[in-house]
Amino acid sequence: MRWSPATADEEVEPDLRAAFAREIGGAPDGVWAAPGRINLIGEHTDYNGGWCLPFALAHRTYCAVRARPDGRLRVVSRQAPEQAWEGEVEQIRAGSPGGWVAYVAGVVAILAQRAGGPVGADILVDGRVPLGAGLSSSAALSCSSALALAELVPGLAAVDRAELAQVCVRAENDYAGAATGGMDQTVSLRAVDGHALLVDCDDFSLTRVPWTLPGHEVLVIDTRAHHSLADGQYAARRDTCERACRSLGVASLRELHGADVDEALGRLEGDDEAQRRVRHVLTENTRVLDLVAALGQEDAEEVGRLMVASHVSLRDDYEVSCRELDLAVEAAGQAGAAGARMTGGGFGGSALALVRRGDVEDVAAAVHEAFLAEGLEAPHLLRATPSAPAHRLS
Ligand code: GAF
Numbered sequence: 322m323r324w325s326p327a328t329a330d331e332e333v334e335p336d337l338r339a340a341f342a343r344e345i346g347g348a349p350d351g352v353w354a355a356p357g358r359i360n361l362i363g364e365h366t367d368y369n370g371g372w373c374l375p376f377a378l379a380h381r382t383y384c385a386v387r388a389r390p391d392g393r394l395r396v397v398s399r400q401a402p403e404q405a406w407e408g409e410v411e412q413i414r415a416g417s418p419g420g421w422v423a424y425v426a427g428v429v430a431i432l433a434q435r436a437g438g439p440v441g442a443d444i445l446v447d448g449r450v451p452l453g454a455g456l457s458s459s460a461a462l463s464c465s466s467a468l469a470l471a472e473l474v475p476g477l478a479a480v481d482r483a484e485l486a487q488v489c490v491r492a493e494n495d496y497a498g499a500a501t502g503g504m505d506q507t508v509s510l511r512a513v514d515g516h517a518l519l520v521d522c523d524d525f526s527l528t529r530v531p532w533t534l535p536g537h538e539v540l541v542i543d544t545r546a547h548h549s550l551a552d553g554q555y556a557a558r559r560d561t562c563e564r565a566c567r568s569l570g571v572a573s574l575r576e577l578h579g580a581d582v583d584e585a586l587g588r589l590e591g592d593d594e595a596q597r598r599v600r601h602v603l604t605e606n607t608r609v610l611d612l613v614a615a616l617g618q619e620d621a622e623e624v625g626r627l628m629v630a631s632h633v634s635l636r637d638d639y640e641v642s643c644r645e646l647d648l649a650v651e652a653a654g655q656a657g658a659a660g661a662r663m664t665g666g667g668f669g670g671s672a673l674a675l676v677r678r679g680d681v682e683d684v685a686a687a688v689h690e691a692f693l694a695e696g697l698e699a700p701h702l703l704r705a706t707p708s709a710p711a712h713r714l715s
Pocket of ligand 1: 363364365366367368501502503504505665666667
């Protein structure tokens with residue numbers, strides 16, 4: 322079985338500083354880190370003004386950053402040194418530069434406008450959030466560079482973390498072409514160690530939810546199936562929700578929270594697709610709030626039941642699951658998990674299983690075997706504990 326443990330900040334930092342000296346020259350002004358995340362429940366609700374319940378992972382993306390006065394940006398990644406980029410911040414446009422660099426370049430371009438003066442930087446990135454696993458490696462990248470710039474550039478001193486999260490959303494939407502909704506950036510920058518965050522995506526206000534399920538752990542199963550938010554499927558889900566809002570005469574599906582679901586769906590008669598998408602969003606919002614209540618009661622069975630119901634809704638109504646995610650959920654359930662579900666945008670990526678602490682190895686082994694029996698690549702596994710938000714190491 323392949324486990325992907327988190328690396329401690331103290332282990333990464335000296336290595337990253339040495340790499341900065343080698344790849345870029347000299348010393349950085351500092352080193353920053355931002356975490357990936359899992360979402361316990363509340364999927365595809367953020368861009369519909371609903372609720373979600375993520376927590377930050379101990380897996381982080383690191384940035385060694387040195388500000389430069391000349392309005393130029395240089396970005397180098399330890400994972401893809403051949404894709405290094407350098408250019409004028411003023412010349413950064415949607416999709417140019419493209420690929421992973423757009424997540425950093427977009428942030429720098431927006432923050433330069435916000436600062437009202439030239440902003441430039443040399444940035445060396447070390448991504449330790451599993452890539453393409455639906456664990457928000459992209460938000461970890463944009464958030465780590467955003468926090469670094471906000472702390473280094475005097476003209477950005479007034480930018481708080483809530484605003485910074487919105488800057489990262491804009492960078493992803495407008496520069497990287499990924500229509501993400503705000504959950505990932507919010508938790509990466511505003512997480513609370515030891516807690517899940519109940520995010521009200523209507524205004525991105527937060528309630529901390531202590532992670533108290535005695536004797537239980539979250540096992541993450543990275544299915545290794547393809548995951549891309551920029552490939553059209555995610556945007557198509559957003560478009561359908563917007564179409565439904567127009568038909569229903571509401572600005573956001575949030576306005577229907579508490580309304581009779583069947584009555585709302587009746588008003589979408591003739592648009593089957595919109596009916597299914599809206600049913601997912603409305604029922605998922607209720608499940609998020611129910612799961613928070615179940616956590617308060619330390620009721621692992623109910624938490625597990627809600628996780629499975631969420632997965633079924635994402636599979637059947639929102640149609641964002643896939644064979645690998647369904648298999649992970651099914652195999653974990655058969656091996657004794659209290660509940661399991663896909664996490665993140667879907668179409669591949671990771672599933673979560675809520676497992677009694679002593680059973681983690683057994684459930685992981687059962688899922689591993691189930692993948693091999695189906696002729697699939699073995700999943701990667703990690704243990705998720707609610708961890709710290711983005712921070713400066715030194
Ligand atoms: C991805 C997006 F980036 C988030 O904004 C969210 O919509 C999620 O998919 C689905 O809940 O992680």
